[in-house]
Amino acid sequence: MTKTALSTDRLAAHGLQLRYGDRTVVRELDLELPGGAVTAIVGPNACGKSTLLRGLVRLLDPAAGTVTLDGADIHRMPARALARRMGLLPQQPVTPEAVTVEALVRLGRYPHQRMLTPWSAADQAAVEEALRRTGTDALRDRPVDQLSGGQRQRAWIALALAQDTDLLLLDEPTTFLDLRHQLDVLDLVTDLHRDAGRTVVMVLHDLGQAARYADHLVVLDGGELAAAGPPGEVLTAELVERVFQVPCRIVPDPETGTPLVVPLARR
Amino acid sequence: MSPDTLAPARPGTAAAGAEPGALGRARRRTLVLIAAAAVLLVLMTGVALSTGQVAIALPDALRALFGFGAEGDVLVVREFRAPRVLSALVAGAGLAVAGSLLQRLFRNPLASPDVIGVTGGASFGAVLLLATGASQALTPLAALGGGLLAAALLGAFAWRSRMAVTRLVLVGLAVQAGLAAAVNLMIVRFPAELAGQALQWTTGSLYGRTWPELWGAGGAIAAVVAAVFLTNRRVAVLDLGDDSAGGLGVDPHRTRLGLLLLAVVLASLAAALAGPVGFVALAVPHLVRLLAGPPTPASLALTALTGALLLTAADHLVLHVLPVHGLPVGAVTATLGAPWLLVLMIRQGRPPQRSSR
Amino acid sequence: MSAAPPAPRPAAARHALLLAAGLGALALCAALSLALGSRSIPLPTVIDALSGTEHGADADVVVGLRVPRTVIGIAVGAALGAAGAVAQGVTRNPLASPTTLGINAGAGFAVVTAIFALGLSHPLQFVWFAVAGAAGAALLVYGMARRSGDLDPVRLALGGTVLSAVLASWTSALMLASRRTLDEARFWLAGSIGGRSLDGLYQVLPLLAVGAVLALLIAPALNALALGDETAQALGVPVARIRVAGGLAVVLLAAGSVAVAGPVAFIGLAAPHLVRPLLGNDHRLLVPGCLVAGPVLLLLADVLGRLVVRPSEIEVGIVTAFLGAPLLAVLARKAAAR
Structure with a gap:
């Protein structure tokens, strides 16, 4: 429905610096992610995409700078309150042994529960909705560790959906999936945005997919912001050559008209 | 049954709701196992309380435990038998829950109080007390202190790494090795008499338990076990890996430290009552996993009951059934539990391991 | 059967050096093991005892006790x-x-x-x-x-x-x-x-x-x-x-x-x-x-x-x-x- 940026659910970084030990991965980053839109973070390997995502959801404490959600510093918010607003699909989640799909998805309700509150109708409704949306309804009794890659990824997305947050952050949700399952996941994610007005931020590898599915593109290079904006404006041949060191032409996607990167023939 | 055993079972069953599908089926199976274990535990407690120089009928023994029935029965059961039997029960439950928690936290099927140094620490405390020649009544306190000392060492070494799992395991093994070496040194240097006593304690012994010890350590164990049940959801979230847990609003480092402290306190308290019977903590969680599947609150209750049953039965065998006198309860526990575990392991074909990463 | 590629030459020289250093350390430890103990015996005496030119209490300790002990230590x-x-x-x-x-x-x-x-x-x-x-x-x-x-x-x-x-x-x-x-x-x-x-x-x-x-x-x-x-x-x-x-x-x-x-x-x-x-x-x-x-x-x-x-x-x-x-x-x- 709405593709215009809402005034809420704005995630922003101000002078953000992220480090692993002595290694600075993201330096002095100023960034604003529009609310109510799909943002894709792209960049070459080891440019700090995943690190930035970890910083945005508070998995990594900044060495300097802040991350704000609607103007409030996320490091000053209670962890559970933040988890009710922001959900995360990590790159390599640990699948507990022999846990069924439904049991896994139910864990998504954790931030909404208090220590002694029993499982409520609202909880169950959220779980059912998440299972239905991801098409994992029929798999609910299957152990997650016995599912195929695509099914497993959908189960994990269902967990993040059951968390029922306005903001959803996904770290390379399409890795290890074949083309059809990649598209399934991306369609699902954009549906979430379109039907429910959620804000989606995802790290992607494929520039064509990023341009096709995202409203807003963030290009990182060496831990610094190389460009940000609508894909049609940002994705230029010069930028791709500068950031990825790949000479290319940009042509309109014959299906959607979004920019498509075509590397130049090397010989 | 004593109030201590009821406490662990309650939160697990109360959380059950009307659930569809496999979740419900698995839970029903676990509930049946829990009921069976609870009945067996009551019977075992009754048998243990009724056996001795004065034979008492099983129902009378159970009634006498709560102060009803013939005066003589009440005296024998409450003054002479109950402290020891109930100590075994409470310590067994505590050790099993501690082991289960540690194996989940470390994502390692070999984790037990040995790995975090509690066994070495408790032994160190108790044996050091023997060396100083102080009153033996202080042994439980010394063991508790030793266990907590090990935990403090572990925390001091591992804190800077933000409780990363690999580091915790390595440091835990180091603390255990150092403290165990100290115990070994004392045993080698002791005169034979004292060496025997030290060895007896470190192999596990329920000899000479008193009501005040039982109330103190048992009450604390019940409280910690209850806390473990209350944090079960948190542990389940932590099972999803540090990133997912963080995304769900659980600080993995602080949570892991808190849970580790619970496990340490639990294992130290149990060691104070029964000596460091490490085998219960190692084996019972595996047994329960093989019988009832992956951890849930219900299977945690089953773990507590099975641990209590194993240690109570082993101590009963030591006291009344086996022809040889003075066998350490730790030896009997291991002998009882090992074949069962090994047969289950071999039959299973796949190792009882956790998938990680 | 060798799976790893052969190490480049400079590394090989370094490894030889390290191995030599290790053997040197081992010799030093063996010497210490022969010389030190409940009674310390000066190294010259140890050498004399080993070569058979020295007799007496110290030589007995070295040959009878410390040599077996050191040899066993090395093997174990x-x-x-x-x-x-x-x-x-x-x-x-x-x-x-x-x-x-x-x-x-x-x-x-x-x-x-x-x-x-x-x-x-x-x-x-x-x-x-x-x-x-x-x-x-x-x-x-x-x-x-x-x-x-x-x-x-x-x-x-x-x-x-x-x-x-x-x-x-x-x-x-x-x-x-x-x-x-x-x-x-x-x-x-x-x-x-x-x-x-x-x-x-x-x-x-x-x-x-x-x-x-x-x-x-x-x-x-x-x-x-x-x-x-x-x-x-x-x-x-x-x-x-x-x-x-x-x-x-x-x-x-x-x-x-x-x-x-x-x-x-x-x-x-x-x-x-x-x-x-x-x-x-x-x-x-x-x-x-x-x-x-x-x-x-x-x-x-x-x-x-x-x-x-x-x-x-x-x-x-x-x-x-x-x-x-x-x-x-x-x-x-x-x-x-x-």
Whole structure:
């Protein structure tokens, strides 16, 4: 429905610096992610995409700078309150042994529960909705560790959906999936945005997919912001050559008209 | 049954709701196992309380435990038998829950109080007390202190790494090795008499338990076990890996430290009552996993009951059934539990391991 | 069969230098072991005693006590070091050591049973009981971990730990049942190379030699194994057979050493971790490196045990555990920094 940026659910970084030990991965980053839109973070390997995502959801404490959600510093918010607003699909989640799909998805309700509150109708409704949306309804009794890659990824997305947050952050949700399952996941994610007005931020590898599915593109290079904006404006041949060191032409996607990167023939 | 055993079972069953599908089926199976274990535990407690120089009928023994029935029965059961039997029960439950928690936290099927140094620490405390020649009544306190000392060492070494799992395991093994070496040194240097006593304690012994010890350590164990049940959801979230847990609003480092402290306190308290019977903590969680599947609150209750049953039965065998006198309860526990575990392991074909990463 | 590419020349020179330095350190430790103890003997006197030109009390101590002790220390240390390197390579687990396979517990139980039932009292009489116990325990653990001709590393570790726990508790039970057993066994169980005669070492020398050769032979294949079973298979390495051969090497080496010195912890665990930062992960260097590092560690610990409570001494098994603890903690710091 709405593709215009809402005034809420704005995630922003101000002078953000992220480090692993002595290694600075993201330096002095100023960034604003529009609310109510799909943002894709792209960049070459080891440019700090995943690190930035970890910083945005508070998995990594900044060495300097802040991350704000609607103007409030996320490091000053209670962890559970933040988890009710922001959900995360990590790159390599640990699948507990022999846990069924439904049991896994139910864990998504954790931030909404208090220590002694029993499982409520609202909880169950959220779980059912998440299972239905991801098409994992029929798999609910299957152990997650016995599912195929695509099914497993959908189960994990269902967990993040059951968390029922306005903001959803996904770290390379399409890795290890074949083309059809990649598209399934991306369609699902954009549906979430379109039907429910959620804000989606995802790290992607494929520039064509990023341009096709995202409203807003963030290009990182060496831990610094190389460009940000609508894909049609940002994705230029010069930028791709500068950031990825790949000479290319940009042509309109014959299906959607979004920019498509075509590397130049090397010989 | 004593109030201590009821406490662990309650939160697990109360959380059950009307659930569809496999979740419900698995839970029903676990509930049946829990009921069976609870009945067996009551019977075992009754048998243990009724056996001795004065034979008492099983129902009378159970009634006498709560102060009803013939005066003589009440005296024998409450003054002479109950402290020891109930100590075994409470310590067994505590050790099993501690082991289960540690194996989940470390994502390692070999984790037990040995790995975090509690066994070495408790032994160190108790044996050091023997060396100083102080009153033996202080042994439980010394063991508790030793266990907590090990935990403090572990925390001091591992804190800077933000409780990363690999580091915790390595440091835990180091603390255990150092403290165990100290115990070994004392045993080698002791005169034979004292060496025997030290060895007896470190192999596990329920000899000479008193009501005040039982109330103190048992009450604390019940409280910690209850806390473990209350944090079960948190542990389940932590099972999803540090990133997912963080995304769900659980600080993995602080949570892991808190849970580790619970496990340490639990294992130290149990060691104070029964000596460091490490085998219960190692084996019972595996047994329960093989019988009832992956951890849930219900299977945690089953773990507590099975641990209590194993240690109570082993101590009963030591006291009344086996022809040889003075066998350490730790030896009997291991002998009882090992074949069962090994047969289950071999039959299973796949190792009882956790998938990680 | 060699999976890793041959090391470039400059590295080879560095490795030769390091190996020479290691051998130098070993010679130094051996000299210290000959000279120091409840009474210190100056090195010139030691040399004279060795060459037979010096006679008297000091020479008797050197030739009669310290030479056997040092030789045993070198053999046992080398065996344990190599066993540790192979055990860690076979299981791909940096925490594996001969102890993980239940070898020490098996030897301990067999020896204590022999003391209890047969009334033995001299370490020399224990040798073959220890070997039998160690081998029996290891076979049992392998039997539990076998899976269609291959060994499952996780079940190997779990089975070894469970069996160790059971055997250790039975050992304690036997010691508690008889005062005499307790008195004899507690010293042997602490692990010591003092007061042992070379005859014990000669008896198990074939085991140690075969084990060491086997360890060196499979070292190249362990490199391939480190890449995972499937990759190793693709490289043409017979994974299952290598794991069994490696297991055999560990059992021979560890059973031989526990028979001579009693259970000595940590050398097998620590030696590979000390060598790895110097020589890297190449097992073709790691195994020989551990053959040198093991004895250095063991002799150092033994000398230390003789010095701290002079004129008495602390068993080397206890000293290694004390020294190994901080080492593990440091190791943990590195693991966390990664």
